[in-house]
Amino acid sequence: MDIQVVKVNNDEKEILQNLLELYCYEWSQYNKLDVNQFGSYEFAVLDCWTEKNHYPFFIKVDGKLAGFVLIDKDFAVRKDCDFAMSEFFVMHKYRTAGVGKYAAETIFDMLHGKWEIMCHPKNIISIYFWNKIIDEYTNGKFELIKSCQEVVYQEGTFADFFFFET
Ligand SMILES: CC(C)(COP(=O)(O)OP(=O)(O)OC[C@H]1O[C@@H](n2cnc3c(N)ncnc32)[C@H](O)[C@@H]1OP(=O)(O)O)[C@@H](O)C(=O)NCCC(=O)NCCS
Known part of the structure:
Protein backbone atom coordinates (compact mmCIF):
# COMPACT_ATOMS: atom_id res chain seq x y z
CA MET A 1 0.00 0.00 0.00
CA ASP A 2 1.50 3.33 -1.11
CA ILE A 3 0.25 6.08 1.25
CA GLN A 4 0.93 9.72 0.38
CA VAL A 5 0.17 12.99 2.16
CA VAL A 6 0.06 15.75 -0.46
CA LYS A 7 -0.69 19.46 -0.19
CA VAL A 8 -4.01 20.62 -1.64
CA ASN A 9 -3.46 23.05 -4.50
CA ASN A 10 -5.63 26.10 -5.10
CA ASP A 11 -7.20 24.50 -8.16
CA GLU A 12 -8.21 21.42 -6.09
CA LYS A 13 -10.62 23.27 -3.80
CA GLU A 14 -13.64 21.63 -5.37
CA ILE A 15 -12.24 18.17 -4.65
CA LEU A 16 -11.71 19.13 -1.03
CA GLN A 17 -15.24 20.54 -0.89
CA ASN A 18 -16.64 17.19 -2.06
CA LEU A 19 -14.69 15.26 0.59
CA LEU A 20 -15.77 17.77 3.26
CA GLU A 21 -19.40 16.88 2.53
CA LEU A 22 -18.63 13.23 3.36
CA TYR A 23 -16.80 14.28 6.50
CA CYS A 24 -19.65 16.54 7.63
CA TYR A 25 -22.12 13.71 7.08
CA GLU A 26 -20.00 11.41 9.22
CA TRP A 27 -19.76 14.10 11.90
CA SER A 28 -23.50 14.80 11.92
CA GLN A 29 -23.99 11.72 14.13
CA TYR A 30 -22.14 13.66 16.87
CA ASN A 31 -22.84 17.36 16.24
CA LYS A 32 -26.39 16.80 14.87
CA LEU A 33 -25.98 19.28 12.01
CA ASP A 34 -28.64 19.34 9.24
CA VAL A 35 -28.04 19.82 5.54
CA ASN A 36 -29.38 23.00 3.93
CA GLN A 37 -32.30 23.18 1.47
CA PHE A 38 -29.95 22.01 -1.32
CA GLY A 39 -28.82 18.92 0.60
CA SER A 40 -25.38 20.31 1.43
CA TYR A 41 -23.58 20.89 4.73
CA GLU A 42 -21.91 23.90 3.12
CA PHE A 43 -18.62 23.77 4.98
CA ALA A 44 -18.43 27.55 5.04
CA VAL A 45 -14.76 28.32 5.54
CA LEU A 46 -13.35 26.52 2.51
CA ASP A 47 -11.68 29.58 1.03
CA CYS A 48 -9.62 30.12 4.14
CA TRP A 49 -7.79 26.81 3.53
CA THR A 50 -5.78 28.45 0.82
CA GLU A 51 -4.76 31.34 3.07
CA LYS A 52 -1.76 31.82 5.33
CA ASN A 53 -1.70 29.68 8.49
CA HIS A 54 -3.86 26.97 6.97
CA TYR A 55 -2.41 23.66 5.87
CA PRO A 56 -4.69 21.42 3.79
CA PHE A 57 -3.54 17.94 2.69
CA PHE A 58 -5.07 15.06 0.79
CA ILE A 59 -4.35 11.51 1.89
CA LYS A 60 -3.87 9.25 -1.13
CA VAL A 61 -3.55 5.46 -1.19
CA ASP A 62 -2.17 3.89 -4.35
CA GLY A 63 -2.91 7.18 -6.11
CA LYS A 64 -6.58 7.29 -5.04
CA LEU A 65 -8.13 9.88 -2.73
CA ALA A 66 -8.49 8.26 0.69
CA GLY A 67 -9.06 11.25 2.98
CA PHE A 68 -7.79 14.67 3.97
CA VAL A 69 -6.26 16.65 6.82
CA LEU A 70 -6.87 20.32 7.64
CA ILE A 71 -4.55 22.12 10.02
CA ASP A 72 -4.74 25.73 11.15
CA LYS A 73 -3.88 28.10 13.98
CA ASP A 74 -7.38 28.69 15.35
CA PHE A 75 -6.73 27.50 18.89
CA ALA A 76 -9.71 26.79 21.08
CA VAL A 77 -7.85 26.71 24.41
CA ARG A 78 -4.09 27.36 24.35
CA LYS A 79 -3.20 30.34 22.19
CA ASP A 80 0.53 29.61 22.54
CA CYS A 81 0.23 26.46 20.42
CA ASP A 82 1.65 26.31 16.89
CA PHE A 83 -0.79 23.98 15.14
CA ALA A 84 -4.40 22.88 15.62
CA MET A 85 -5.70 19.70 13.96
CA SER A 86 -8.88 21.11 12.52
CA GLU A 87 -10.19 18.10 10.57
CA PHE A 88 -8.78 14.62 9.96
CA PHE A 89 -10.59 12.11 7.78
CA VAL A 90 -9.88 8.66 6.39
CA MET A 91 -12.58 7.24 4.12
CA HIS A 92 -14.28 4.03 5.25
CA LYS A 93 -12.68 1.75 2.70
CA TYR A 94 -9.21 2.65 3.98
CA ARG A 95 -9.82 2.54 7.74
CA THR A 96 -8.14 0.28 10.33
CA ALA A 97 -5.26 -0.38 7.94
CA GLY A 98 -2.75 2.12 9.32
CA VAL A 99 -3.53 4.91 6.84
CA GLY A 100 -4.50 7.45 9.52
CA LYS A 101 -1.44 6.59 11.60
CA TYR A 102 0.90 7.03 8.65
CA ALA A 103 -0.73 10.35 7.66
CA ALA A 104 -0.65 11.75 11.21
CA GLU A 105 2.99 10.78 11.74
CA THR A 106 3.97 12.24 8.36
CA ILE A 107 2.34 15.53 9.29
CA PHE A 108 3.93 15.61 12.77
CA ASP A 109 7.31 15.04 11.09
CA MET A 110 6.60 17.98 8.74
CA LEU A 111 5.16 20.53 11.18
CA HIS A 112 7.19 20.85 14.34
CA GLY A 113 5.82 22.66 17.39
CA LYS A 114 3.08 22.62 20.01
CA TRP A 115 -0.16 20.94 18.97
CA GLU A 116 -3.76 21.21 20.08
CA ILE A 117 -6.17 18.47 18.99
CA MET A 118 -9.84 18.72 19.88
CA CYS A 119 -12.08 15.63 19.94
CA HIS A 120 -15.74 14.93 20.49
CA PRO A 121 -15.96 12.53 23.46
CA LYS A 122 -18.77 10.58 21.73
CA ASN A 123 -16.47 9.97 18.76
CA ILE A 124 -14.79 7.22 20.72
CA ILE A 125 -12.77 5.88 17.77
CA SER A 126 -11.10 9.27 17.37
CA ILE A 127 -10.13 9.22 21.06
CA TYR A 128 -8.64 5.71 20.71
CA PHE A 129 -6.89 6.83 17.54
CA TRP A 130 -5.28 10.02 18.85
CA ASN A 131 -4.40 8.40 22.18
CA LYS A 132 -2.48 5.67 20.40
CA ILE A 133 -0.79 7.86 17.77
CA ILE A 134 0.21 10.67 20.14
CA ASP A 135 1.33 8.31 22.90
CA GLU A 136 3.63 6.47 20.49
CA TYR A 137 4.87 9.62 18.76
CA GLY A 156 -23.89 20.72 24.23
CA THR A 157 -21.00 18.25 24.77
CA PHE A 158 -17.78 19.53 26.33
CA ALA A 159 -14.73 18.81 24.15
CA ASP A 160 -11.70 16.62 24.94
CA PHE A 161 -8.23 17.99 24.10
CA PHE A 162 -4.81 16.51 23.45
CA PHE A 163 -1.77 18.80 23.92
CA PHE A 164 1.75 17.74 22.95
CA GLU A 165 4.88 18.82 21.11
CA THR A 166 6.46 17.44 17.96
C1 LIG B 1 -10.25 8.18 13.37
C2 LIG B 1 -9.73 7.78 11.98
C3 LIG B 1 -8.98 8.95 11.40
C4 LIG B 1 -8.78 6.58 12.15
O1 LIG B 1 -8.14 6.33 10.88
P1 LIG B 1 -7.59 4.87 10.50
O2 LIG B 1 -6.79 4.99 9.27
O3 LIG B 1 -8.71 3.90 10.49
O4 LIG B 1 -6.65 4.55 11.77
P2 LIG B 1 -5.40 3.52 11.81
O5 LIG B 1 -5.75 2.28 11.04
O6 LIG B 1 -4.16 4.22 11.43
O7 LIG B 1 -5.38 3.14 13.36
C5 LIG B 1 -4.38 3.62 14.28
C6 LIG B 1 -4.82 3.25 15.69
O8 LIG B 1 -6.06 3.93 15.99
C7 LIG B 1 -6.90 3.07 16.80
N1 LIG B 1 -8.11 2.75 16.03
C8 LIG B 1 -8.38 3.10 14.74
N2 LIG B 1 -9.60 2.64 14.39
C9 LIG B 1 -10.11 2.01 15.47
C10 LIG B 1 -11.32 1.31 15.73
N3 LIG B 1 -12.28 1.21 14.78
N4 LIG B 1 -11.53 0.79 16.97
C11 LIG B 1 -10.57 0.90 17.93
N5 LIG B 1 -9.39 1.53 17.74
C12 LIG B 1 -9.16 2.07 16.53
C13 LIG B 1 -6.09 1.81 17.08
O9 LIG B 1 -5.38 2.00 18.29
C14 LIG B 1 -5.12 1.78 15.89
O10 LIG B 1 -3.94 1.10 16.18
P3 LIG B 1 -3.83 -0.51 15.93
O11 LIG B 1 -4.18 -0.72 14.49
O12 LIG B 1 -2.41 -0.83 16.25
O13 LIG B 1 -4.83 -1.14 16.86
C15 LIG B 1 -10.90 7.34 11.05
O14 LIG B 1 -11.69 6.39 11.72
C16 LIG B 1 -11.80 8.49 10.63
O15 LIG B 1 -11.51 9.19 9.67
N6 LIG B 1 -12.93 8.67 11.33
C17 LIG B 1 -13.92 9.70 10.97
C18 LIG B 1 -13.42 11.11 11.12
C19 LIG B 1 -12.88 11.38 12.51
O16 LIG B 1 -13.48 11.00 13.51
N7 LIG B 1 -11.73 12.05 12.55
C20 LIG B 1 -11.06 12.41 13.79
C21 LIG B 1 -11.51 13.77 14.20
S1 LIG B 1 -10.71 14.28 15.72
Whole structure:
Protein backbone atom coordinates (compact mmCIF):
# COMPACT_ATOMS: atom_id res chain seq x y z
CA MET A 1 0.00 0.00 0.00
CA ASP A 2 1.50 3.33 -1.11
CA ILE A 3 0.25 6.08 1.25
CA GLN A 4 0.93 9.72 0.38
CA VAL A 5 0.17 12.99 2.16
CA VAL A 6 0.06 15.75 -0.46
CA LYS A 7 -0.69 19.46 -0.19
CA VAL A 8 -4.01 20.62 -1.64
CA ASN A 9 -3.46 23.05 -4.50
CA ASN A 10 -5.63 26.10 -5.10
CA ASP A 11 -7.20 24.50 -8.16
CA GLU A 12 -8.21 21.42 -6.09
CA LYS A 13 -10.62 23.27 -3.80
CA GLU A 14 -13.64 21.63 -5.37
CA ILE A 15 -12.24 18.17 -4.65
CA LEU A 16 -11.71 19.13 -1.03
CA GLN A 17 -15.24 20.54 -0.89
CA ASN A 18 -16.64 17.19 -2.06
CA LEU A 19 -14.69 15.26 0.59
CA LEU A 20 -15.77 17.77 3.26
CA GLU A 21 -19.40 16.88 2.53
CA LEU A 22 -18.63 13.23 3.36
CA TYR A 23 -16.80 14.28 6.50
CA CYS A 24 -19.65 16.54 7.63
CA TYR A 25 -22.12 13.71 7.08
CA GLU A 26 -20.00 11.41 9.22
CA TRP A 27 -19.76 14.10 11.90
CA SER A 28 -23.50 14.80 11.92
CA GLN A 29 -23.99 11.72 14.13
CA TYR A 30 -22.14 13.66 16.87
CA ASN A 31 -22.84 17.36 16.24
CA LYS A 32 -26.39 16.80 14.87
CA LEU A 33 -25.98 19.28 12.01
CA ASP A 34 -28.64 19.34 9.24
CA VAL A 35 -28.04 19.82 5.54
CA ASN A 36 -29.38 23.00 3.93
CA GLN A 37 -32.30 23.18 1.47
CA PHE A 38 -29.95 22.01 -1.32
CA GLY A 39 -28.82 18.92 0.60
CA SER A 40 -25.38 20.31 1.43
CA TYR A 41 -23.58 20.89 4.73
CA GLU A 42 -21.91 23.90 3.12
CA PHE A 43 -18.62 23.77 4.98
CA ALA A 44 -18.43 27.55 5.04
CA VAL A 45 -14.76 28.32 5.54
CA LEU A 46 -13.35 26.52 2.51
CA ASP A 47 -11.68 29.58 1.03
CA CYS A 48 -9.62 30.12 4.14
CA TRP A 49 -7.79 26.81 3.53
CA THR A 50 -5.78 28.45 0.82
CA GLU A 51 -4.76 31.34 3.07
CA LYS A 52 -1.76 31.82 5.33
CA ASN A 53 -1.70 29.68 8.49
CA HIS A 54 -3.86 26.97 6.97
CA TYR A 55 -2.41 23.66 5.87
CA PRO A 56 -4.69 21.42 3.79
CA PHE A 57 -3.54 17.94 2.69
CA PHE A 58 -5.07 15.06 0.79
CA ILE A 59 -4.35 11.51 1.89
CA LYS A 60 -3.87 9.25 -1.13
CA VAL A 61 -3.55 5.46 -1.19
CA ASP A 62 -2.17 3.89 -4.35
CA GLY A 63 -2.91 7.18 -6.11
CA LYS A 64 -6.58 7.29 -5.04
CA LEU A 65 -8.13 9.88 -2.73
CA ALA A 66 -8.49 8.26 0.69
CA GLY A 67 -9.06 11.25 2.98
CA PHE A 68 -7.79 14.67 3.97
CA VAL A 69 -6.26 16.65 6.82
CA LEU A 70 -6.87 20.32 7.64
CA ILE A 71 -4.55 22.12 10.02
CA ASP A 72 -4.74 25.73 11.15
CA LYS A 73 -3.88 28.10 13.98
CA ASP A 74 -7.38 28.69 15.35
CA PHE A 75 -6.73 27.50 18.89
CA ALA A 76 -9.71 26.79 21.08
CA VAL A 77 -7.85 26.71 24.41
CA ARG A 78 -4.09 27.36 24.35
CA LYS A 79 -3.20 30.34 22.19
CA ASP A 80 0.53 29.61 22.54
CA CYS A 81 0.23 26.46 20.42
CA ASP A 82 1.65 26.31 16.89
CA PHE A 83 -0.79 23.98 15.14
CA ALA A 84 -4.40 22.88 15.62
CA MET A 85 -5.70 19.70 13.96
CA SER A 86 -8.88 21.11 12.52
CA GLU A 87 -10.19 18.10 10.57
CA PHE A 88 -8.78 14.62 9.96
CA PHE A 89 -10.59 12.11 7.78
CA VAL A 90 -9.88 8.66 6.39
CA MET A 91 -12.58 7.24 4.12
CA HIS A 92 -14.28 4.03 5.25
CA LYS A 93 -12.68 1.75 2.70
CA TYR A 94 -9.21 2.65 3.98
CA ARG A 95 -9.82 2.54 7.74
CA THR A 96 -8.14 0.28 10.33
CA ALA A 97 -5.26 -0.38 7.94
CA GLY A 98 -2.75 2.12 9.32
CA VAL A 99 -3.53 4.91 6.84
CA GLY A 100 -4.50 7.45 9.52
CA LYS A 101 -1.44 6.59 11.60
CA TYR A 102 0.90 7.03 8.65
CA ALA A 103 -0.73 10.35 7.66
CA ALA A 104 -0.65 11.75 11.21
CA GLU A 105 2.99 10.78 11.74
CA THR A 106 3.97 12.24 8.36
CA ILE A 107 2.34 15.53 9.29
CA PHE A 108 3.93 15.61 12.77
CA ASP A 109 7.31 15.04 11.09
CA MET A 110 6.60 17.98 8.74
CA LEU A 111 5.16 20.53 11.18
CA HIS A 112 7.19 20.85 14.34
CA GLY A 113 5.82 22.66 17.39
CA LYS A 114 3.08 22.62 20.01
CA TRP A 115 -0.16 20.94 18.97
CA GLU A 116 -3.76 21.21 20.08
CA ILE A 117 -6.17 18.47 18.99
CA MET A 118 -9.84 18.72 19.88
CA CYS A 119 -12.08 15.63 19.94
CA HIS A 120 -15.74 14.93 20.49
CA PRO A 121 -15.96 12.53 23.46
CA LYS A 122 -18.77 10.58 21.73
CA ASN A 123 -16.47 9.97 18.76
CA ILE A 124 -14.79 7.22 20.72
CA ILE A 125 -12.77 5.88 17.77
CA SER A 126 -11.10 9.27 17.37
CA ILE A 127 -10.13 9.22 21.06
CA TYR A 128 -8.64 5.71 20.71
CA PHE A 129 -6.89 6.83 17.54
CA TRP A 130 -5.28 10.02 18.85
CA ASN A 131 -4.40 8.40 22.18
CA LYS A 132 -2.48 5.67 20.40
CA ILE A 133 -0.79 7.86 17.77
CA ILE A 134 0.21 10.67 20.14
CA ASP A 135 1.33 8.31 22.90
CA GLU A 136 3.63 6.47 20.49
CA TYR A 137 4.87 9.62 18.76
CA THR A 138 5.71 11.48 21.98
CA ASN A 139 6.74 8.48 24.10
CA GLY A 140 3.88 9.28 26.45
CA LYS A 141 4.68 13.00 26.83
CA PHE A 142 1.25 14.50 26.23
CA GLU A 143 -1.74 15.90 28.11
CA LEU A 144 -5.31 14.70 27.65
CA ILE A 145 -7.92 17.06 29.11
CA LYS A 146 -11.33 15.46 29.18
CA SER A 147 -14.60 17.45 29.07
CA CYS A 148 -12.87 20.83 28.92
CA GLN A 149 -15.41 23.29 30.35
CA GLU A 150 -14.15 26.11 28.09
CA VAL A 151 -15.24 24.52 24.80
CA VAL A 152 -18.66 23.08 24.03
CA TYR A 153 -19.89 21.46 20.77
CA GLN A 154 -23.09 22.72 19.08
CA GLU A 155 -25.24 20.04 20.75
CA GLY A 156 -23.89 20.72 24.23
CA THR A 157 -21.00 18.25 24.77
CA PHE A 158 -17.78 19.53 26.33
CA ALA A 159 -14.73 18.81 24.15
CA ASP A 160 -11.70 16.62 24.94
CA PHE A 161 -8.23 17.99 24.10
CA PHE A 162 -4.81 16.51 23.45
CA PHE A 163 -1.77 18.80 23.92
CA PHE A 164 1.75 17.74 22.95
CA GLU A 165 4.88 18.82 21.11
CA THR A 166 6.46 17.44 17.96
C1 LIG B 1 -10.25 8.18 13.37
C2 LIG B 1 -9.73 7.78 11.98
C3 LIG B 1 -8.98 8.95 11.40
C4 LIG B 1 -8.78 6.58 12.15
O1 LIG B 1 -8.14 6.33 10.88
P1 LIG B 1 -7.59 4.87 10.50
O2 LIG B 1 -6.79 4.99 9.27
O3 LIG B 1 -8.71 3.90 10.49
O4 LIG B 1 -6.65 4.55 11.77
P2 LIG B 1 -5.40 3.52 11.81
O5 LIG B 1 -5.75 2.28 11.04
O6 LIG B 1 -4.16 4.22 11.43
O7 LIG B 1 -5.38 3.14 13.36
C5 LIG B 1 -4.38 3.62 14.28
C6 LIG B 1 -4.82 3.25 15.69
O8 LIG B 1 -6.06 3.93 15.99
C7 LIG B 1 -6.90 3.07 16.80
N1 LIG B 1 -8.11 2.75 16.03
C8 LIG B 1 -8.38 3.10 14.74
N2 LIG B 1 -9.60 2.64 14.39
C9 LIG B 1 -10.11 2.01 15.47
C10 LIG B 1 -11.32 1.31 15.73
N3 LIG B 1 -12.28 1.21 14.78
N4 LIG B 1 -11.53 0.79 16.97
C11 LIG B 1 -10.57 0.90 17.93
N5 LIG B 1 -9.39 1.53 17.74
C12 LIG B 1 -9.16 2.07 16.53
C13 LIG B 1 -6.09 1.81 17.08
O9 LIG B 1 -5.38 2.00 18.29
C14 LIG B 1 -5.12 1.78 15.89
O10 LIG B 1 -3.94 1.10 16.18
P3 LIG B 1 -3.83 -0.51 15.93
O11 LIG B 1 -4.18 -0.72 14.49
O12 LIG B 1 -2.41 -0.83 16.25
O13 LIG B 1 -4.83 -1.14 16.86
C15 LIG B 1 -10.90 7.34 11.05
O14 LIG B 1 -11.69 6.39 11.72
C16 LIG B 1 -11.80 8.49 10.63
O15 LIG B 1 -11.51 9.19 9.67
N6 LIG B 1 -12.93 8.67 11.33
C17 LIG B 1 -13.92 9.70 10.97
C18 LIG B 1 -13.42 11.11 11.12
C19 LIG B 1 -12.88 11.38 12.51
O16 LIG B 1 -13.48 11.00 13.51
N7 LIG B 1 -11.73 12.05 12.55
C20 LIG B 1 -11.06 12.41 13.79
C21 LIG B 1 -11.51 13.77 14.20
S1 LIG B 1 -10.71 14.28 15.72
